[in-house]
Amino acid sequence: MRGMNQLRAAATCWLLVCLCLRSARAAEDVIDSPMYRLPEIPLARVVKTYPAGLAKLWLEAFERPEADYKVNAAQAIAAAHQRGMKGLEATIAPLLRELDKPDVHPTVRLAIILALVTLDARDTAPALLRLASSGDIALRELIDPALARWDHGPARAGWLERLEKSPHKRATVLAIQALLAVREDKSCPLLRTLVFSRDVVPAARFEAARALGILRPAGSDEDARQLTADASPRGMSDRLAAALLLRQHKGDGAVKLLLSLAKDPEPAVAAIALTRLIEIDSKHVEPLLESVLSSADAKVRGLGVETLFQRASADHIGLLGDRLSDPHPEVRSQARRAMSELHRQAAWRESVNREATRVLDGNDWRGLEQATIVLAQVNHKPAASRLLELLASQRPEVCIASAWGLRLLAVPETLPAALGHFRSTLADPKIPREAVDPQLCQLAQFFGFSKYKPADAALRAIVPPRTPAGFETRAAAIWALGLIHERKPDAGLVGLFAGRVSAVRPFDVEDSRVRRMSAVSLGRMKAEGALATLREFFRAKKQSLDVVNNACGWAIEQIMGEPMPPGQVEISQLDWFLIPSK
Numbered sequence: 001m002r003g004m005n006q007l008r009a010a011a012t013c014w015l016l017v018c019l020c021l022r023s024a025r026a027a028e029d030v031i032d033s034p035m036y037r038l039p040e041i042p043l044a045r046v047v048k049t050y051p052a053g054l055a056k057l058w059l060e061a062f063e064r065p066e067a068d069y070k071v072n073a074a075q076a077i078a079a080a081h082q083r084g085m086k087g088l089e090a091t092i093a094p095l096l097r098e099l100d101k102p103d104v105h106p107t108v109r110l111a112i113i114l115a116l117v118t119l120d121a122r123d124t125a126p127a128l129l130r131l132a133s134s135g136d137i138a139l140r141e142l143i144d145p146a147l148a149r150w151d152h153g154p155a156r157a158g159w160l161e162r163l164e165k166s167p168h169k170r171a172t173v174l175a176i177q178a179l180l181a182v183r184e185d186k187s188c189p190l191l192r193t194l195v196f197s198r199d200v201v202p203a204a205r206f207e208a209a210r211a212l213g214i215l216r217p218a219g220s221d222e223d224a225r226q227l228t229a230d231a232s233p234r235g236m237s238d239r240l241a242a243a244l245l246l247r248q249h250k251g252d253g254a255v256k257l258l259l260s261l262a263k264d265p266e267p268a269v270a271a272i273a274l275t276r277l278i279e280i281d282s283k284h285v286e287p288l289l290e291s292v293l294s295s296a297d298a299k300v301r302g303l304g305v306e307t308l309f310q311r312a313s314a315d316h317i318g319l320l321g322d323r324l325s326d327p328h329p330e331v332r333s334q335a336r337r338a339m340s341e342l343h344r345q346a347a348w349r350e351s352v353n354r355e356a357t358r359v360l361d362g363n364d365w366r367g368l369e370q371a372t373i374v375l376a377q378v379n380h381k382p383a384a385s386r387l388l389e390l391l392a393s394q395r396p397e398v399c400i401a402s403a404w405g406l407r408l409l410a411v412p413e414t415l416p417a418a419l420g421h422f423r424s425t426l427a428d429p430k431i432p433r434e435a436v437d438p439q440l441c442q443l444a445q446f447f448g449f450s451k452y453k454p455a456d457a458a459l460r461a462i463v464p465p466r467t468p469a470g471f472e473t474r475a476a477a478i479w480a481l482g483l484i485h486e487r488k489p490d491a492g493l494v495g496l497f498a499g500r501v502s503a504v505r506p507f508d509v510e511d512s513r514v515r516r517m518s519a520v521s522l523g524r525m526k527a528e529g530a531l532a533t534l535r536e537f538f539r540a541k542k543q544s545l546d547v548v549n550n551a552c553g554w555a556i557e558q559i560m561g562e563p564m565p566p567g568q569v570e571i572s573q574l575d576w577f578l579i580p581s582k
Contacts, residue, residue, distance in 0.1 A: 044567030267297030321355030437470030448480025482521025523555025543567030
């Protein structure tokens, strides 16, 4: 049993890497705040600069006898190249000379190899190949992928030789990956031998099956059939290898085998088979949907969602609606994206609206969040009344999404109730504390877009500091007031906003979001009375990386028609282990 658990763990880990499965994460970030992009205020262009003589200094350090100096210098060269520093090709020859010395410290050797690989120093391939031939697995981890990327012909013989020699461990996996990268057909017989060798470590066996499945996109049906003979847990490794062999296959024989593998109780096997069946034609998966969608594995359920999307029908859209409540965040996000996409097709709009509304009328918080997003994105305005109810939800995800949805739907009849909730929540929050600021921020932007004058007093009350509102809500309130009073400067607001822009002194240091939106709203209101303040805090007199400076420049442009000059900021890269003293 222990051995079987280890095998299953190995198969799962391998599958996660090779299929690039996405890990569990929160639903994609669709809850936006348009106040940060309306208006679009450009930042200055950033130019990275490097102190003169950096590379020369690092090479001087590299010539010192201490290993740590050599390691730090090589690592700095690699990092600087990745960050865009030019002219580092001159370091290749000194690095290679050090690498050729006898008795190089292992850590220094690894650092040099990493630098050479990072520099894409293809001329050093022969030297790197000699080092990889020493059998040191740490060296091979760096060198094998580089030689494969460079397609260094002399390396192929060594990789092929590794496939023939035991023990078949990590070095074999690296050789297989390299041979696949260079599409070496000579490896196919050796890969087939590894696939059928049960004394090979699972990672090497699975990698061999994957590579062979790509190099031979046809003709492995009989091999796969043999590997599927054992349906017991002991045969799981064989069946996974079979699925990988068929990863590029098509035709009736392959489809029949893949259908059998798609029903496998081991999710790692089923996922590979289902993926290929969908690529061939998702109609093959339709008969399996019940078991696929009820799988305990999120990857398998996600493939079911993809099938529902590709084989759209009224019934399938209903099943997509059920997946809006899926326990896994990626699966429910995938179902939501599928429904939004299907809504673009006139034939499915009614079904999408109906099924998303059904979920919205339920009580599962996951489904409520996703259904809210769907219906808001497709502009299904009848959902607005339900979203008003959900403003009081005790799940942060739901009460925030409902406010965002109300903003997108923009149904005027919901404004009074939304304002009532805004006021009562400021006075005595009944929703989760962490949801208050992001929710009220959305509602404030709703009022601003709607130019809803009855909200003026509530918004104006939270402009000063030390109010019960958070910074996001205060910034949104100020932004909204600028829209409500656009081109009509209100003396009281002009004074409040100018005070927030200039609040940079002890005992009154304002948040940059509040200062930014205050400047924007002064510009929107054409507040000539605030020009002195705006000019004072347009300190760079051009675009910079300071959003408050840029907002003030934008506001001056709105009021006076003076275009904000473009800017360029040079940022010297100084975070190195050694930099020149001058």
